Amino acid sequence: MPEMSEDDLLAVSQLRSSAMRLARRLRHQRVEESLSPTEMGVLGTLARCGKATPGELARREHVQPPSMTRIIAMLEEKGLVRREPHQEDRRQVVVSSTEQAEEILNESRRRRNAWLAGLAEGLDEEEWERLKAAAPVLYKLANL
Template sequence: MSDLTHGDDVAAVNSLRSAVMRLSRRLKHQRVDESLSPTEMSVLGTLSNCGQATPGELARKEHVQPPSMTRIVALLEAKGLVRLEPHPEDRRQKVVTRTEQAEAMLVESRRKRNAFLAGLVEGLDEDEWATLRAAAPVLEKLAQL
């Protein structure tokens, strides 16, 4: 990949950053439970994808410091959205799993956010929608880097 110093590349990166940030803000407003922060919802989503994880693994996946994740997990546990269980191989650690209540909340949250995005997509023409569909895997890859 080039070093992205060409004027068109810099402009494209700037436009992508701006669009992703604006869309992210709009999606964050499509919340099911106002008592949960976006970070708490993200942790529940990560647990939904991976099944279970230690607090340290969650901290790495969410790009936060371990003490912050410990606090987030404690808040989610107090709300009945996660359980802490003994690690099967290392008794010094705990494993975090989501509860059925958390999964139901995630299902409703995804439904609401998907409906919001579907409404936006209806404003695109066929070529724009095809371009966006093709870009989705690339955006997912960027999010995972």
């Protein structure tokens, strides 16, 4: 990528600031107040990626394995995950989400989508079209 101009640096700064503020506001649209953002993140990872070992979850969520063990224990106590023996390595377990967790995630997504759609109603047609066109690029950035 070539050296950034002042306009590019301003755009990067606005993108960072906007993404952080929007993410913070989205976090306040929680369905289940008893779950921490980290616990919701683990449930989201399980929903996206399927069953995983605690070590895999720790890597994906960028936490230390002992912390993930505690998170899994709390989620299991709440009936949101279950542990099963690993099919190939009996020394390990595989964690999967329960139906209750999937219901919480679905309601959370529904509520956050509705909130964001409500905000989008304040945009004019041209702004909405530009935002829709930018959505795949933002998705790519978020997943690099």
